[in-house]
Amino acid sequence: MNIRQIADNYAVSPQISVEDVAAIKAAGFKSVICNRPDNEDPGQPSADTIKTAVEAAGLEFRWVPVVSGQMTMQNVEEQAEALDALPRPVFAYCRSGTRCTNLYAAIQQMKG
Template sequence: MNIRQISDAYSVSPQISVEDVAAIKAAGFKSVICNRPDNEDPGQPSAGEIKAAVEAAGLEFRWVPVISGQMTAQNVEDQAEALDALPGPVFAYCRSGTRCTNLYAAVRQLKG
């Protein structure tokens, strides 16, 4: 797992597995956001599978799926709402971490 810290309260990563959740918790994260639609790539774990593992570990989870290259204003608003509601620090993942990073930048811009 390749975690990239974007701010004190937000880090991103490429796709995670159920087995990665323990390491995410051990790293001090309190919440996980999945920005990846289900079935984007064959064999990827579903958001539901990751959610179950995250919640079993005592962390919070949100699913804000964003189609690669097609981020919308609604996606940005949904991510902003998730970030406002979730305890931090927050760990977000998608296929490469880029969508999560771009969403964070768009949320920061939205909030001025």
Template sequence: MEIRQISEDYSVTGQIALEDVAQIKAAGIKSVICNRPDGEQVDQPTQDAVRAAVEAAGLTFRYIPVVSGQMTADNVADQAKALEELPAPILAYCRSGTRCTNLFLAIQQSKA
């Protein structure tokens, strides 16, 4: 798992495995956002399974699924709300981290 820092309190990564949660916690992450819809790939863990592992580690979890190539204004608003509400630092993941990065950039543009 490669964590890429986008801002002081926001990082992104590709799909996480359940065994990655210990590394995420050790990195000081306080919250995890899943931007990947369940079922995109047959071998990906469900958001429910990731949520259970994240919450068992004492971290906060939010599910904001974004269909690849179909980011909506609601997705951006939901992500912005999560960034305001969740304890930081926050790690967001999708298949590669691109959707999570694009959401962050769209939030920044909406503030300009």
């Protein structure tokens, strides 16, 4: 798992596994956001599978799926709502971490 710190309370990573959840918690994160649609790649763990592990570890979880290369304003607004509602710091993941990073950048632009 390759965690990239984007802001004080926000970091991103490529796809995680159930086994990564303990390390995410140990790193001090309070919440996890999945920005990957289910079945994007064969063998990828579903959002529900990760959600179950995240919540069992005592962390909060949100699923804000974004189709690769097709980020919409609705996606940006949903991510912003999740970030406002979730305890921080927040850990977000997608296939490579790029969508999570782009969503965060779009939110910052929206806030002006």
